[in-house]
Amino acid sequence: MPATASRPLRRDAQRNRERIVEAAREVFATRGFAATLDDVAHHAGVGVGTVYRRFPTKEALVEALFTERIAAMVALAEECLADPSAWDGLTRFMTAACRVHAEDRGLRDAMLSLGMKKRFPEAGDRMETVIVELVARAKAEGTLRPDFDATDVPIIFTMVSDIGGAGPQAYERYLRLVIDGLRVCSRNAPLGDPLTRDEVIVMLSGCVPAVRPRSATAP
């Protein structure tokens, strides 16, 4: 891997780059992947060309914006795995994830879209295994209903974060409702079979916007 240590940016270019990243954070946070690079440029007070000079595609900008934040989410999940109470660990993770998704729709789209696996394969795998463990541990503890499945977690994230439009706190109410349905309770009706991973993928691809590719050339 040849270190692409190109010469440092000119001072104005560096400043603009920072402006672009900051503007992108804001614009993506509110509009998600639906945000346009024209939006970002305008918000940053620079021309579109400048954005494309720094980030050759929208994809590149997305990667630059979210790599770090997704790693932080994985770290959080791992930290929750260490919670002495499995139930608290799982629900803390779910609550924190939903809050983050509500506050930053871009991060939501990055984590839940199909592109996740392509863009951040390592983080994605790690996240998946940690979620499996969080769920297994809470079932073993006897607090999480046994018919719940790890594949339900991203679906719940998607469902709940769709509420985002109604204000940043709105998700909380419905997440709580769902979490109250997660506890073992003698009156619970059985859930039946969980979704397969493929079904989850289909579902996410239908609900979470993708970065629209310039031209669709399927391999």
Next chain:
Amino acid sequence: MPATASRPLRRDAQRNRERIVEAAREVFATRGFAATLDDVAHHAGVGVGTVYRRFPTKEALVEALFTERIAAMVALAEECLADPSAWDGLTRFMTAACRVHAEDRGLRDAMLSLGMKKRFPEAGDRMETVIVELVARAKAEGTLRPDFDATDVPIIFTMVSDIGGAGPQAYERYLRLVIDGLRVCSRNAPLGDPLTRDEVIVMLSGCVPAVRPRSATAP
């Protein structure tokens, strides 16, 4: 109301009209309001022009397709209101509504989109009051948690029916999960304040596709 009793359609035109309606039902059921009238025409084996001759706009077709079915949903809600068990009445209604939404995405879009109020104002009002009663009755019965609100019902419909992409049965699992969270239970965490009607409207407009107008002329 001047009976627009124009002369009866020619036989071939009548047959085509029926084909169009049937094709539209199928296409809208799977693609929702995202379906194109070109899709419908193709599916019906006629030209687009024929569709537009019968239904001057997409709106008109939507109205023709869903007026009756929405009235049926209102009737169902009223029937559930007569259930001796308020809990069963409410959950039966919610389950039936979600099943219908899963089976016919067009009906879902018609019932949950903002256009509902403009297109079917009477049915919309009636539905709203019946839901309020269903919820009040179940709270009075002591089975529904008291911090639940009637405005939560359409939100739950939206959340759950978003799962539709993963197959027609997928919604069931998550609806059950949510319903299990609706029962009074000493371990339930308080939900806090419900969404205002305006917040509900914002949320729905963000999640449910509208019939795209020919040109955007905001009043």
Next chain:
DNA sequence: ACGGAAGTTGAGTAGTTCCCTCCGTTTAGA
């Protein structure tokens, strides 16, 4: 059997959105 009204067709129009490029102009900094 025929004339004309009703019906059909589908390429085309017009509006919109959005990713990205290009080139004439500006500016940092040696």
Next chain:
DNA sequence: TCTAAACGGAGGGAACTACTCAACTTCCGT
């Protein structure tokens, strides 16, 4: 001062979609 780097933003081009229209076809009353 001079040059390479950076900038701006109009516009290319592709995709999508609601809808139109002029040339053609079919029904049906007489």
